[in-house]
Amino acid sequence: MTQSIPDKETTMSAEERISELEKELSELQQKCTFLERVVNEVPASIYISDLEAGVIWCNRTNEETLGYTLEEIKELGGIEYMYRIVHPDDHTVPDNSIDHYQNFNGTEYGGVFRAKHKEQKEYKWFIGxxxxxxKNGEGKVKEILCVDVDMSPQMNTGEQLVQALRDNLKEKNKLLVKSLRKREVEVLSLICRGMSTKGIAEKLFISANTVSTHRKNIQQKLGTTNVADLVSLAKEAGLG
Structure with a gap:
């Protein structure tokens, strides 16, 4: 009859087990301290935002860069806080981010925007x-992890900033075009090729009225008011 080999835990004395647990706890505390230091000293604002409640956690860099403690952010509420720090012309960036994750489960969303410290008047450019x-029980995104980097110390020339803004606009336009239905993309592609409403109708075997309806819906979704802007946006997104 074979005897079972006792495992390490059963052969250790209580004192030895306590000593080992204390060692493991000490190592865990050291690791947590190290990770906390990394998170707080990384040169970027890191925060977690609930799609309904707003910012629920942030690192020290975020507090120092924008001047609001986490407690102050929570008191203000997520939307009010974002509207206070973000330039009025860029409020669409946080709004679009929330809308993006309420309707889409894609991995990432990015944008370029201006924000300022609560004690300062000058805005700085950030890329986030x-x-x-x-995610919640239904599999929908509930919280998002955000990283914002102040671009001003990293940009050596105005040309770099302009290029970054161009790249951001291109990505934004790609997302807008992705919101179109398959038939709308087909119509938009033909518009970019300079085809008339009649020509598009004949090409796709649909009525001219249907093409006009598609054009109206496309412009509404992309936020354009004329054909020139529509074509420019589409080509910026890589269409046509």
């Missing part, structure tokens, strides 16, 4: 990324 962090 977000990705799903927590």
């Amino acid at each position: 990324w977000a990705r799903p962090f927590q």
Whole structure:
């Protein structure tokens, strides 16, 4: 009859087990301290935002860069806080980020925007990324993890900033075009090729009225008011 070999835990004395647990706890505390230091000293604002409640956690860099403590942010509420720090012309960036994750489960969303410290009047340029962090029971995104980097110390020339803004606009336009239905993309592609409403109708075997309806819906979704802007946006997004 073979005897079972006792495992390490059963052969250790209580004192030895306590000593080992204390060692493991000490190592865990050191690791947590190290990770906390990394998160707080990284040169980027890191925060977690609930799609309904707003910012629920942020690192020290975020507090120092924008002048609001986490407690102050929570008191203000997520939307009010974002509207206070973000330039009025760029309020669409946080709004679009929330809308993006309420309707789409893609991995990342990014944007370029201006924000300022609460004690300062001058805005600085930031580039930010977000990705799903927590989902609810229905599998929909509930919280997003965001990283914003102040671009001003990184940009050596105005040309770099202009290029960054161009790239951001291109990505934004790509997202807008992705919101179109398949038939709308077909119509938009033909518009970019300079085809008339009649020509598009004949090409797609649909009525001219249907083409006109598609054009109206496309312009409404993309936020354009004339054909020139429509074509420019589409080509910026890589269409046509």
